[in-house]
Every structure is written in structure tokens, then in C-alpha cells.
Amino acid sequence: MQSNSILTLQNLSKTYTSGSSELTVLKDVTLTIHEGETCAVVGPSGSGKTTLLGLCAGLDRPSEGGVQLCGVDLNGLSEDETASLRNQHVGFVFQSFQLIPTLTAIENIMVPAELRGERGVASRARSLLEAVGLLDRATHYPSQLSGGEQQRVGIARAFINKPRILFADEPTGNLDAETGETIESLLFELNQKEGTTLVLVTHDLELAQKTSRIIQLKAGKVVSDDISSRFAIPDPGVQVSR
Amino acid sequence: MSNLLWILKMAVRDSRGSRGKLLLFVSSMVLGVAALVAISSFGENLKRAVDDEALTLLGADLSIENGDPFPERVDVLIDSIGGEQSYRVSFASMVFFPSNGGTRLSTVRALEGNYPYYGAVETMPPEAAGTYQQSGGALIETSLLKQFDLSVGDSVKVGVVTYRIDGEIVKTPRETSAMGMLSPRVFIPYEGLDTQLLSRGSRARYEMFFKFEEGRDVDALVEDIEPVLRAEKVGFDTISERQEDWNEGLTNLYRFLNMVGFIALLLGGVGIASAVHVYIKQRIETVAILRCLGARSGPTFGVYLTQASVMGLIAALVGSGLGIGIQFLIPQLLADFLPVRVDIEIMWMPVLAGLSTGLGVSLLFALLPLLAVKNTSPLLTLRKSVDTTTVVPSRWRYVIYVVLVAAVFGFAILQAPVWWLGLAYGGAIFIVFGLLALVAKGITVFSRTFFPSSWPYPWRQGFSNLYRPNNQTVILMLSLGLGTFLIVTMFLVQQILLKQIEIAGGEGRPNLVFFDIQPGQLDDLSTSVSDQGLPLLEKVPLIAMRITKVNGRTLEEIRQDSTRDEYTWAHGREYQSTYRGELTDSETLVAGEFVGYYESGSSLVPVSIEEDVADELGVGVGDSLEWNVQGLPVSTLITSIRKVDWQRVQTNFFFVFPEGVLEQAPQFFVLLTRAEDEDQSARMQSSVVSRFPNISAIDLSLVLNVFDAIYSRISFVLRFMALFSIITGVIVLISAVSVSRYQRVGESVLLKTLGASRQQIIKIQFVEYLFLGLLAALTGVLLSVICAWLMALFVFESPFYLSGITLLIAVLAVSALTIAVGMFNSRGIYNRPTLEVLRAA
Ligand SMILES: Nc1ncnc2c1ncn2[C@@H]1O[C@H](COP(=O)(O)OP(=O)(O)OP(=O)(O)O)[C@@H](O)[C@H]1O
Numbered sequence A: 001m002q003s004n005s006i007l008t009l010q011n012l013s014k015t016y017t018s019g020s021s022e023l024t025v026l027k028d029v030t031l032t033i034h035e036g037e038t039c040a041v042v043g044p045s046g047s048g049k050t051t052l053l054g055l056c057a058g059l060d061r062p063s064e065g066g067v068q069l070c071g072v073d074l075n076g077l078s079e080d081e082t083a084s085l086r087n088q089h090v091g092f093v094f095q096s097f098q099l100i101p102t103l104t105a106i107e108n109i110m111v112p113a114e115l116r117g118e119r120g121v122a123s124r125a126r127s128l129l130e131a132v133g134l135l136d137r138a139t140h141y142p143s144q145l146s147g148g149e150q151q152r153v154g155i156a157r158a159f160i161n162k163p164r165i166l167f168a169d170e171p172t173g174n175l176d177a178e179t180g181e182t183i184e185s186l187l188f189e190l191n192q193k194e195g196t197t198l199v200l201v202t203h204d205l206e207l208a209q210k211t212s213r214i215i216q217l218k219a220g221k222v223v224s225d226d227i228s229s230r231f232a233i234p235d236p237g238v239q240v241s242r
Numbered sequence B: 001m002s003n004l005l006w007i008l009k010m011a012v013r014d015s016r017g018s019r020g021k022l023l024l025f026v027s028s029m030v031l032g033v034a035a036l037v038a039i040s041s042f043g044e045n046l047k048r049a050v051d052d053e054a055l056t057l058l059g060a061d062l063s064i065e066n067g068d069p070f071p072e073r074v075d076v077l078i079d080s081i082g083g084e085q086s087y088r089v090s091f092a093s094m095v096f097f098p099s100n101g102g103t104r105l106s107t108v109r110a111l112e113g114n115y116p117y118y119g120a121v122e123t124m125p126p127e128a129a130g131t132y133q134q135s136g137g138a139l140i141e142t143s144l145l146k147q148f149d150l151s152v153g154d155s156v157k158v159g160v161v162t163y164r165i166d167g168e169i170v171k172t173p174r175e176t177s178a179m180g181m182l183s184p185r186v187f188i189p190y191e192g193l194d195t196q197l198l199s200r201g202s203r204a205r206y207e208m209f210f211k212f213e214e215g216r217d218v219d220a221l222v223e224d225i226e227p228v229l230r231a232e233k234v235g236f237d238t239i240s241e242r243q244e245d246w247n248e249g250l251t252n253l254y255r256f257l258n259m260v261g262f263i264a265l266l267l268g269g270v271g272i273a274s275a276v277h278v279y280i281k282q283r284i285e286t287v288a289i290l291r292c293l294g295a296r297s298g299p300t301f302g303v304y305l306t307q308a309s310v311m312g313l314i315a316a317l318v319g320s321g322l323g324i325g326i327q328f329l330i331p332q333l334l335a336d337f338l339p340v341r342v343d344i345e346i347m348w349m350p351v352l353a354g355l356s357t358g359l360g361v362s363l364l365f366a367l368l369p370l371l372a373v374k375n376t377s378p379l380l381t382l383r384k385s386v387d388t389t390t391v392v393p394s395r396w397r398y399v400i401y402v403v404l405v406a407a408v409f410g411f412a413i414l415q416a417p418v419w420w421l422g423l424a425y426g427g428a429i430f431i432v433f434g435l436l437a438l439v440a441k442g443i444t445v446f447s448r449t450f451f452p453s454s455w456p457y458p459w460r461q462g463f464s465n466l467y468r469p470n471n472q473t474v475i476l477m478l479s480l481g482l483g484t485f486l487i488v489t490m491f492l493v494q495q496i497l498l499k500q501i502e503i504a505g506g507e508g509r510p511n512l513v514f515f516d517i518q519p520g521q522l523d524d525l526s527t528s529v530s531d532q533g534l535p536l537l538e539k540v541p542l543i544a545m546r547i548t549k550v551n552g553r554t555l556e557e558i559r560q561d562s563t564r565d566e567y568t569w570a571h572g573r574e575y576q577s578t579y580r581g582e583l584t585d586s587e588t589l590v591a592g593e594f595v596g597y598y599e600s601g602s603s604l605v606p607v608s609i610e611e612d613v614a615d616e617l618g619v620g621v622g623d624s625l626e627w628n629v630q631g632l633p634v635s636t637l638i639t640s641i642r643k644v645d646w647q648r649v650q651t652n653f654f655f656v657f658p659e660g661v662l663e664q665a666p667q668f669f670v671l672l673t674r675a676e677d678e679d680q681s682a683r684m685q686s687s688v689v690s691r692f693p694n695i696s697a698i699d700l701s702l703v704l705n706v707f708d709a710i711y712s713r714i715s716f717v718l719r720f721m722a723l724f725s726i727i728t729g730v731i732v733l734i735s736a737v738s739v740s741r742y743q744r745v746g747e748s749v750l751l752k753t754l755g756a757s758r759q760q761i762i763k764i765q766f767v768e769y770l771f772l773g774l775l776a777a778l779t780g781v782l783l784s785v786i787c788a789w790l791m792a793l794f795v796f797e798s799p800f801y802l803s804g805i806t807l808l809i810a811v812l813a814v815s816a817l818t819i820a821v822g823m824f825n826s827r828g829i830y831n832r833p834t835l836e837v838l839r840a841a
């Protein structure tokens, strides 16, 4: 195993059993993602992209195979331990934003940091809000924000803990093209600034092109794993500081 | 520590916008806690009062009492005991009010001496209690004054002696005012008493009260005199015994009330469970996000547990405060049943106990739905629904179920006088709750299966709300049904009991009874009854007698025989038996042959025995009984066993002798007649009493009134306690309805967007609450009918009677209430800004 691999999947399979019928959604997926990489997971609807993401982040358990996230084998962890791991090293951006409706924008952003028991995170949250251009909406509740604004808050939240890896499941899927673009550029901008590894699930091939690596899924199998030339793979020796 | 801080912070933030809702949810707990606190701190106060006023419970240090004048040996003993003594004779007699001719059977107490030594007879005017003995006046019960429209200064005649009414009795030590309702009391001095009233009739009580100088050891004295008293079958009573009796009785009373209040607590708990269930459902997404962002399940659960605890605590605090206030009402509520004046002080132990019980029950019920938080998968952030079949139900769920069941039974058993009663009560609670829930479930299944697809749209939509996801059917059925059940059962039982008495005195049946008639007075009385145009329905002789031997064994032998535990109340008691030639229509033969006439000279006298007494005595046809008939021995043979319908107003007997044996024995007669109205009855009574002072009369309508009065006091207490449950039910109703309101807002807005008119939306809601209310009321009514029927069958052993009006009113009232609460809570739904709702959804 390379020292700079941040996510390793080994013969990963996921099978759903409903009644007597079995549905294998992921079959024997093996791949490694390196620290600092940006990669897109693409594939037709139902091909298992979201399932894969869920397994990578330890939101779900594989039927077979293993996941190593940040050097830790997820199979050996309890639910709570994976939760802590996520809190430490993982950021999330969701298609449907997933802000907590009872918290203001800035409170939503602070949640991951506060979960670690950190104090004085408000200033960091504020600067992130500023980075996404919503400083004046800090005390607004999600229901008072537009979809694009909500997603910007979601992105700010994803970065508050300076994650080593960021998972995004169709972050622009619910937004119009223009807003989607703003969000995309914001995402890449912050990603580059923080040196975060990015795993992006998307339908949008244009968006996928912006990443350094495109993993294509079809019926639960990796059918192509294409390292694009547009972005150079970062020097394996460089450790991104956190 | 940082965890705790986070939990608190999150709990506070997350409760934003729902605090009012949360408070409403837990408010269903308030009244249960209030009832608990009020009753148990009243119980503490009562215990203290009984202890403080123990002396007045007897009014003396020692009392000795007997059904006959004290025997020689006891008289000697009384002399030797010393101390200050008072002598009192109490007996039932007609009293007569010359000013208006009124007359009523009363309890006359003729006193010589300064009893009560502890506590005082309270009268109006106050000085009358101290003077009536010297002045030769009388004190009489307030109810008598009221009934006959008398005032102090009028006279009352007891036997042939006329007394001036010096005052009215307000309160006496030892007796509760409920006791005076059955037979009003008349206090007179013993001196000058018409002793003719005592020489006949045997229902008198002779008592001697003692007050000793400081420091005398009453227990030791009792030990000394006990052998003689026992031998002479004379009873005695000491303060500590009285105190124990009362403590036991009152403890049972307040425990009973506690159990009634407990229902409110449980109902509140169910309300909380259902409300928290809905609340958590709305929070599941938040939980999933938190889990996804890396919150561990413990702290996440902690956030909602904290919210539930704080709200539970607030409810418990408010409930306790309310309970502290309410307990001041209880002494007045129970005043008629209490022997001592209870001054309420705030007792902190019960308050603390109520507080923790309230919090505990809130949490216990909240925990069930809260567990969903623990099982929430972070995957929900990626998918709308997550396959939960693979999630193992938390074993905590079972722990909570077990704790809940144990708590209910534990509480019931702790509060019940005997464990099996507690077990039965706990079981009954589960049965009623279970049945209501079952019916609710049945309704949801039924309404889905038999959906009235031909109805107009608003009706279909409203109807389908009964079974659609997030329906409130079960919880509303529980809260409404239980409330309906409690109140309707109480009304039905009261009606059954009243009806029973009414039927007993119905058309053609006797409703006026004269008794203690001496043989020589019978003909005169019969004539005067007939002269007034009243029918002579029955004339029955009564002879007092006691059993001496059963199948040749003396009672003493039976009692001593420790191998067989046979001796019962039926052996030692005095029997009033009669003789006649045939069975009456309230009797049926179940074994042997009824012998109506006894040939003098033949061997044993054939008698007929009632079946229950036969069981108690352990005898049947062919067994022999030996009697002491006022000094004369009579040997009898049981030749038949009868079943007796005790419900009739008739003279019914355990033993019926044949004609030809007892005609010469000392006896009294009872005469049954029927007066068509109160006036006739009053005129008849007063004319009889003025001619024959020793003859007593009972008018059935009076019994009916007295019963009604007593029952309505009791049921007032019960209703008061049931009120806690009913109001709790309404609160649960309100909170359930407002919960469904939050759920239905989105839907209504959607409908509105799709073009539904305000009227259509209102109609849909109306239909939903109409069905809920109607079904809940019907279920509650049905359960209460079953319950009342069972009680009529097994507890009162009386015919079942059902008033359709009562049921109709109950159903209408509950439905109307449901619709009113529902519509009131849904007001304004139509006016909610569409966009705000759609965005939040
Ligand atoms: N709990 C489940 N039980 C059974 N099948 C499931 C379950 N969850 C997902 N699936 C199935 O797994 C397959 C992969 O689903 P997944 O959501 O990963 O697809 P996707 O690639 O993310 O699709 P999309 O692009 O539409 O989001 C689908 O066919 C889906 O129906």
C-alpha cells in the first residue's frame, strides 16, 4: 500500500436482499485514491455511484471486501468510531444540501467543529461564509435561503474541519446550470486552497472533466478508470498539511 | 465534558421553533403529576391528622360495648375499672315532630356522662352541646332539620317523651357525617329516656366509655379484663385499635384515589409517547445529517433526551405546583367521609416523589420513540428512505417495555390493599388500553379495506386520513376513548343501582315497611292501615334465635376443632326467622321438600334453609340443627334448601319454620304496605308512630333518596379524580391534533395550490375529526357498557339497565368536542403562505 493513499477499496461488493431475490449493486470494486487527487465517479442512473460513496464514507457496510479510509480499515470500526473518523477527516456535500432546518447558516457550518468540542469556531465559520459569499446571511435559517445559497452553506460546512477527503454526491444536481457552475468553481477553489482530496459523483460529464481522474461505473462494476491529463497528479511525496 | 456542552448547545438550538409544541406534548403529563402529588400529600396530611387527633377517634381511653344490657359480671367489672365513666345507649327508633307530624327512623343516642372526653360535639348553636343533658333537650342531625323544615326550639318526640330541640349536630368525634346520612342521629340525655323503646326490639347498642387519669396503662388493663369480656361476648375498643382501623381504612381510601389518578398519568405518558414519536420523525433527517457529519449516536441521542428531560421536568414541576394547590380542595371533597379535620400543610416528600415519578414516566414513555434516534442511519442523507428491515430493533426497546409493565403493575400492587387486586387493576388497565388500541388498529385496517370509494371527494379524503401514514387514529382513540369510558361507566353504574331500587319498589310492590310490631298491636295496626286505604301486602312474624348445635356438635366444639376450619359468621349470629305454610314468590326450592306444617308430637321440626347459609354452615337436607329460641331449645331437621331473590323489598329469611311450632314464642311482626305517594306515606307513618311509638317505619323512597345522596357524594369524588384523566385526554387530543396539523399543513397547501377551495379543505378536516370522534366515542361507550354489564352481573348482582339517552349524549358530546378541538387547531391552515410551506418541505 502506498503511503499517500487516502482511500483504498478492496474487492468491494454490496448486495441487497429483498425477500428471496438478491440484487448485487456493486461487484468487486478495487481502487485506490491518493491524497490530493480529485476524481469523479460517473455512470448511468442506478449504476451504484451513491452506494459506492456511502460505503467509502462508512455510512453503510459492504457485503464483501473492505474499505481503508485515511489508513483505517472501516470493517474493524464500530458505527461510532466511523462517525468520529468522518468528523476528523471527511467532508460532505449533498445533492439535497442537508442543512439542519433549526440551525442558522453559521450554526450549520459550525456543527462539525463543535462536535469535536472545539471552541471559538465562529470566526473560522465566518471566514468560510465570507469565502462562499454569504456573510450577510449568517443568521438566516435554511428555509430563508435559496437552493444555491443553501448549497454554498453546505460547502462551507464541508470545509470547516479541514477534511483530508471530501465526498460530494451530485452537488449541483438540484441547481440550475448557472448556479451549478458557481457552486462548482467554489468547490474546486476551496478544494485547491485546502489541498483536499475530492471524490465527486456526478452525471455532468463537463464537471467530471474538471477532475484529474474519472471512474466510470456500470451496473456496479468499474468499467474505466481514466486519469485525465488536464490536471497533473500531485507529487506523491508531497503531504498536504492539515 | 465537551460532549455534554455540545449536547446542551444542540438541544437548545434544535428546539427552536418547536418549544411551544414540545411543551404542549409534555403538558399531557401535568395533570397526572398533579393528581399524584395532591393525593399522596393529602394522604400524608391525613395520616398526621389521624395521629394528632387519635384521641378523638374514640373520644375516650376505652369503650366497652354490647348488643344487650351488660351482664352482671361485666357490670361488676366496670365498677372495678374506675376512672371517669359515661353510659350510652343507641338504638333505632322512629322520632316524631309534633309541629308538623313528620316522622323518620333515626339513630337515637341516649347519653349519661361527659362523653366525649376527647374532641367535642360541635353544634349550632355552639353551647347546645354542653347544655342539652342538663336542660333535657335534644340535638338532632342537620338533615332532619332540613327534611322536616324544623328549627332550634321546636320539639322532637322519642317514644312518649318530648324533647326541645336545643341544637343541630355539626360534627361529632368518631363519626363521619356520611354515617349520619343513612340514619340521622338524635342525641338525648339518658335520664328520662322512654325505656319502653329498649325493652322490646333488640337492635340497641350499650356502651360504656372510660377516661382514665394520666399515666394509667390501658393496654395492661385491657389484658386484665379481656378474659371476662370475651367469655361474656362483650366487645371493647381502645384508642390504638381505633387509630389502626382508621389508618387502614383511610390508607385504602387514598390509595384508591391514587390509582384513579394513576390512569391520568398513564394516559399522559401515552400522549407523550405519541407526540415524541411524531416529533422525532420530523427530526430524523437532522439526526442523519449529524451522524453523517460525524456525531456519535450517544451524543445525538443525548440531544433529544435532553430536550425530553427538560420538558418532562417542566411538566413535572408545573404538575407538582398544581398538585400542591389541588390538595387543599381534597379535604372538602372528602369531608363527609373523614373522621378528623385535616389541615393541609405542604409535604415535601410527596411533592418530590410526584416530581420524580412524573419525570420518570415522561422519560420512560418518551424513550420508546426516542430510540429511533439511535437507529437512524447516516445513509438517509444520500437516500430518501433507507431499508430498515436489517436494523435490529434495539434491545433497549424490550428493556423499556419490561420496565413499563413492571412499573404499572408495581404501582398498582403497591397501592392495592391486597396484591391480587393490584394485579387485577394493572391487568384491567392494560386490557382497556389494549382494547382501545386494538379497536383503533382495527378501524385503520377496516377503513382501508372497505373504503367508500363512491363518496364525494372531501369525504373520501377525510375518511382516508384515518389510515394514511402519520395518522393519529390510535392515540386519539386512546385519549378520547378512555375519557369516554371512564365517565360513561360511572353514569351507567349509578343508573343501574338506582334502577334496581326503583324496580324493587315498582308498581304493586311494597314500598312502606313497618317493623317491631308487637303481637298485640298487629290487629290495630292492620285496621288503621286499611282505614287509610292502604293494602296489607304482607304480615310476617319474626322470631330471634341462635344456633346451639349442628349435627349434635356444639358451637364451642366446632370452634375448638382446629383440624377443620368450619366456624363462620353463620354459626354465631342471631337469626330472625319466620314460620309459614308455603314458599313466597321470591323463593325457589333447590333441594328437598318444603314442609309447611308441623304435627305436634312428631320428632324433629322440619325447617327450610337458604342455600348460601347452608354452604356457610356446611349442612344439607337431612342434617340437624339445634336452636335456642329465646331460652327454649328447639331441635330441627333440614328438609329443604331454598334460593332467595334478595333484590325484592320483601321479608326474606335464612330459615323458614313450619306452622305449628313458634306461634307461642316471643315475636315481632313486620307489615308491608304500599303508599302511592309521599304524602300518603308520611300521613300513614305519622299516625302509626303517634299511636305506637315503638313501631318503626322505613319508606323506600327515602332509602332511594339516601342512596342517591350517598352515591352522588361518592361519585362526585370519583368524577373529580376521573376529571384528571378526562382533561388529560383532552390535552392529549389537542396535542395530537396539533401534531397532525403540522403534518397536514403541507398537504393542505399542496391541495390549495392544486386549486382546492377553503371550504373543501375545511370539509376534509371536519370529516376526519367527525369520524375520529364518533369512532372513539362509540368504542369508549361500548367498553363502558361491557364494563357496566359485568359489574351489574358480578359485583351488584342486579339486572342490567341501559339508558340510551346517556349513551347518545356521550357520543354526541365527545364527537362535538373532537370536532371543535380539531377545527380550532386547524384554523388558519388555509391562510399559510404557500411558498414558505413548500420551501420548508
Ligand atoms: N436499500 C436498497 N435495497 C435494494 N436495492 C437498493 C437499495 N438501495 C439502492 N438500491 C439499488 O441499488 C442500485 C444502485 O443505486 P445507487 O443509488 O447507488 O445508484 P446511483 O448510481 O447513485 O443512481 P443515480 O444516478 O440515479 O443517483 C439501484 O438499482 C437501486 O435500486
Ligand SMILES: [Mg+2]
Pocket: A049, A050, A051
Ligand atoms: Mg445517486
